[in-house]
Amino acid sequence: MITYNKLWDTMKEKGVSQYRLIKDYGVSAGQIGRLKKNGYVSTHTLERLCEILKCNIEDIVQYISEQ
Known part of the structure; x- marks a missing residue:
């Protein structure tokens, strides 16, 4: 599952x-x-979010295995 929880922290x-x-x-x-x-x-x-926040993709997106 893809989550954007890190986005809010960033x-x-x-x-x-x-x-x-x-x-x-x-x-x-x-x-x-x-x-x-x-x-x-x-x-x-x-x-766009990476550009706006001047960050890397891993600072806003996280993959969590559903297993």
């Missing part, structure tokens, strides 16, 4: 709120909702 470290992602960077509220539910988001969205 955002806190970088001082970027969900509101700021939406208002300042144009990330849609729908994308934020999917991230909160560990749903599908495009690689484009992940790339």
